[in-house]
Amino acid sequence: MSGQFTGSTGTFLIGGTEARTSRALPALLIPLAAAGAILALVPIWIGDSRVLMGVAVLGLAFVCYTIGFNVIFGSTGQLFLCVGALAGVGGFGATILADNVGLPIVVSILVATLAATLIGGLLSFIAVKRSLGVIFTGIVTLIFTLSFDALLLGLSNLTGGDSGRLIASGADTLLRARDRVLPYYLMLALVVLFLLVHGLLRRSHIGWAFRALRDDAVAAELAGVDVARYRVYGALIGAAMLGLAGSTYVLTEGRISPTTFGFGRVDVVVLVMLAFGGIGTLFGPIVGAVTFTIIDEILIDFGQLRHVAYGILIIVLFLWMPRGVIPTAAYLWRRVRRLVEVRE
Amino acid sequence: MIANILDGIVLGLQFGLLATGLTLIYGLGGVLNLGYGQIAVVSAITVALAMDAGMPVLPAVGLGLLVGGLLGLFLDQTILRPVYRLRGEGRVLLSLLLTLGVSFIVDGFLNWRFPLKALSLHIGGGAVEILGVLMRRGSLVASAITLVTFAGLFVFFRSTSLGRAIRSVIEDEDGARLIGIDPKQMLRLILILSGVLAALVAVTRSMVAPVDTKSGLSITVFALIVTVVGGLGNVVGALLAGIILGIINVIAAKLIGSYISLIILLGAAAVTILIRPAGLLGVKE
Numbered sequence: 001m002s003g004q005f006t007g008s009t010g011t012f013l014i015g016g017t018e019a020r021t022s023r024a025l026p027a028l029l030i031p032l033a034a035a036g037a038i039l040a041l042v043p044i045w046i047g048d049s050r051v052l053m054g055v056a057v058l059g060l061a062f063v064c065y066t067i068g069f070n071v072i073f074g075s076t077g078q079l080f081l082c083v084g085a086l087a088g089v090g091g092f093g094a095t096i097l098a099d100n101v102g103l104p105i106v107v108s109i110l111v112a113t114l115a116a117t118l119i120g121g122l123l124s125f126i127a128v129k130r131s132l133g134v135i136f137t138g139i140v141t142l143i144f145t146l147s148f149d150a151l152l153l154g155l156s157n158l159t160g161g162d163s164g165r166l167i168a169s170g171a172d173t174l175l176r177a178r179d180r181v182l183p184y185y186l187m188l189a190l191v192v193l194f195l196l197v198h199g200l201l202r203r204s205h206i207g208w209a210f211r212a213l214r215d216d217a218v219a220a221e222l223a224g225v226d227v228a229r230y231r232v233y234g235a236l237i238g239a240a241m242l243g244l245a246g247s248t249y250v251l252t253e254g255r256i257s258p259t260t261f262g263f264g265r266v267d268v269v270v271l272v273m274l275a276f277g278g279i280g281t282l283f284g285p286i287v288g289a290v291t292f293t294i295i296d297e298i299l300i301d302f303g304q305l306r307h308v309a310y311g312i313l314i315i316v317l318f319l320w321m322p323r324g325v326i327p328t329a330a331y332l333w334r335r336v337r338r339l340v341e342v343r344e
Numbered sequence: 345m346i347a348n349i350l351d352g353i354v355l356g357l358q359f360g361l362l363a364t365g366l367t368l369i370y371g372l373g374g375v376l377n378l379g380y381g382q383i384a385v386v387s388a389i390t391v392a393l394a395m396d397a398g399m400p401v402l403p404a405v406g407l408g409l410l411v412g413g414l415l416g417l418f419l420d421q422t423i424l425r426p427v428y429r430l431r432g433e434g435r436v437l438l439s440l441l442l443t444l445g446v447s448f449i450v451d452g453f454l455n456w457r458f459p460l461k462a463l464s465l466h467i468g469g470g471a472v473e474i475l476g477v478l479m480r481r482g483s484l485v486a487s488a489i490t491l492v493t494f495a496g497l498f499v500f501f502r503s504t505s506l507g508r509a510i511r512s513v514i515e516d517e518d519g520a521r522l523i524g525i526d527p528k529q530m531l532r533l534i535l536i537l538s539g540v541l542a543a544l545v546a547v548t549r550s551m552v553a554p555v556d557t558k559s560g561l562s563i564t565v566f567a568l569i570v571t572v573v574g575g576l577g578n579v580v581g582a583l584l585a586g587i588i589l590g591i592i593n594v595i596a597a598k599l600i601g602s603y604i605s606l607i608i609l610l611g612a613a614a615v616t617i618l619i620r621p622a623g624l625l626g627v628k629e
Binding site for chain 2: 126133134135136139140142143144146147151263264268275303304305306310313314318319
C-alpha cells in the first residue's frame with residue numbers, strides 16, 4: 001500500500017490503494033441493489049414537490065456523468081475535460097435527430113449515444129497514439145470542449161444558440177410527466193445500469209488491465225497489457241455512458257441549451273463530485289454526486305456565495321482527503337478494526 | 345491583408361502576454377495555476393474600484409499591479425506550500441485542483457459582491473494610421489505595453505544574475521540547488537511576477553474590451569492553450585505562439601466568419617500540440 005502521495009510516478013489521486021475486490025457476484029449485487037433501493041425511495045419523500053423532483057432528476061444525471069467520467073479518468077487515468085461536451089453530443093444529437101430529422105426518440109438517443117461513443121474513442125485514440133500525458137490529454141479534450149461550445153453557438157438555427165431551444169419530441173408523453181416521477185426512475189435505471197456495467201467490468205479481464213495500467217502504465221505494458229487498447233476501451237465505454245445519460249436527460253427535461261452541458265456547469269462539478277466520492281471507486285460517483293446535489297440545494301439561497309463554499313470545500317478535500325471520502329473512510333475503518341483485533 | 349496581419353499581431357501580443365505568467369510558473373515549478381485568470385480579474389476590479397473612488401488612472405493601475413503581485417505571493421505562501429512537497433505529475437494535478445478551488449472562491453465572491461463591475465480603460469483620441477491601416481489607439485497602447493514588457497522580461501532573463509538564476513532552476517532544479525540557488529525563493533519571485541503579469545493582462549485587455557467578473561475562466565483557458573502551443577516554460581515560445589494564433593484567428597475571422605474562426609484557432613492549437621507535444625520552441629526531454 002503506497003502512501004497518500006506516491007511522488008514522481010504521478011499516481012497521486014488516481015493511484016491504487018484499494019481493498020481487494022471479492023470476485024463473488026453478491027459482493028457487487030448486494031450494495032448495488034441497496035443503493036438502488038435507497039434512491040428508489042426518494043420520490044416517496046420529496047415526490048410532492050415538483051421543484052425538488054427536478055433537482056433529484058438532475059442529480060441522477062450527474063451521478064451518471066460522474067460514473068462515465070470515473071470509467072475514463074478513474075479507471076484508465078485519462079483526464080477527459082470534455083464530459084459536458086460528450087454528454088452534449090448526446091443531448092443535442094438526440095434533440096436534432098428527433099425534432100429536425102424526425103427519427104423516433106429511442107432511435108435518436110441510440111444514434112446520438114453512438115456518436116458520443118465514437119468521438120470519445122477517437123479522442124482517446126489520438127491521445128494514446130501521440131502518448132500524451134495526463135495534462136496534455138486534459139488540454140486536447142478541453143480544446144474539444146471549447147470547439148464544441150463554439151459550434152453550438154454558431155449553428156444557432158439547430159441549437160437555439162445562447163438561449164437554447166425547446167424539444168418538441170415526447171412533449172405529451174410520460175417522459176415529461178409533470179410530477180417528474182417517470183424521468184426520475186428512468187435516470188435511476190441508467191445509474192443502476194452504469195454501476196452494474198462498471199462493476200462487472202472491474203471484475204473482468206478488462207478490469208485487471210485497467211488496474212494494472214493505472215498503477216503503472218510502463219510496467220503494465222511490459223507485462224503484456226496492451227495499454228493503448230484498454231485506454232481506448234475505457235474511453236469508449238465512458239463516452240457511451242455520457243452520451244446516453246445526456247440524451248436521455250434532455251429528452252425528459254424538454255429543453256436544452258449550451259449551458260446545460262457547459263464546462264463550468266458540468267466538467268468542473270463532475271471532477272469535484274468524483275474526487276469527493278473517491279476516484280476509481282465503484283460507488284464514489286453516487287456518494288459524491290448525491291452529496292453535492294444535496295449541499296447545492298441546501299445552499300441555494302446563498303446564490304453566488306455557494307461557489308465560495310465549493311472552493312473552500314475543494315481545497316480542504318484535496319489537502320486532507322486526496323483519495324476521497326470512501327477510500328478515506330475505508331482506510332479509517334481498517335485502522336479501527338486492526339486496533340480492535342490487536343486488543344483482543 | 346496587411347490590415348489583417350496587423351490586427352492579428354495586436355491580438356497575438358495579447359495572447360502572448362496572457363500566456364507568459366502561466367508558462368513561467370509551470371516552467372519553473374511544475375505548477376499549473378488555474379486561478380491565473382482570477383488574479384487578472386481581481387486586479388481589474390481593483391483598478392475599476394480605485395478609479396470609482398476618484399483615483400487617477402496611473403496610480404489606480406499601479407495599485408492593480410501591486411494587488412496582482414500580492415495575490416501571487418499569497419498563493420505561494422498558502423495553498424502552494426503542500427504542492428511543492430510533491431513532484432512530477434502529482435504536483436501538476438494537486439496545483440491544478442487547489443487553484444481551481446481558489447478560482448471558485450474568487451469568482452463566487454466577486455460575482456456576489458460586484459456582479460456588474462467591469463474595467464474598461466478608454467484611451468482617448470481617434471484612430472492612428474500605421475502602414476496605411478487605421479488602428480484603434482487603445483489596441484496600439486496595449487500592444488506597446490506588451491512589447492515593452494516582453495523586452496523587459498527578455499533583458500531580465502538574459503542579462504541579470506537573478507534572471508539567470510531563475511532560468512537555471514527551470515532547466516534543472518537539483519542542479520540549481522547544488523550551486524547555491526534556492527528554488528523556493530525563485531518560485532516565490534516568479535509567482536509575484538506572474539501575478540503582476542496577470543494584472544497587466546487585465547489592464548491591456550481592458551483597453552480593447554471590458555474585463556468583467558466573469559472573464560476569469562476564459563482568460564485562464566486561453567492562457568493555457570497558448571502556453572501549451574508555445575512550449576511549457578518558454579516565454580519566447582509563448583510570444584511566438586500568441587502571434588501565430590492571433591494572426592490565424594483574425595484571418596480566419598475575415599475569410600470565413602467568427603465562430604468557425606474560433607474553431608480553426610482551437611484546431612490549430614490542437615494540431616500543434618499533437619505534432620509537437622513539447623510546443624513550438626520546446627525541447628524534447
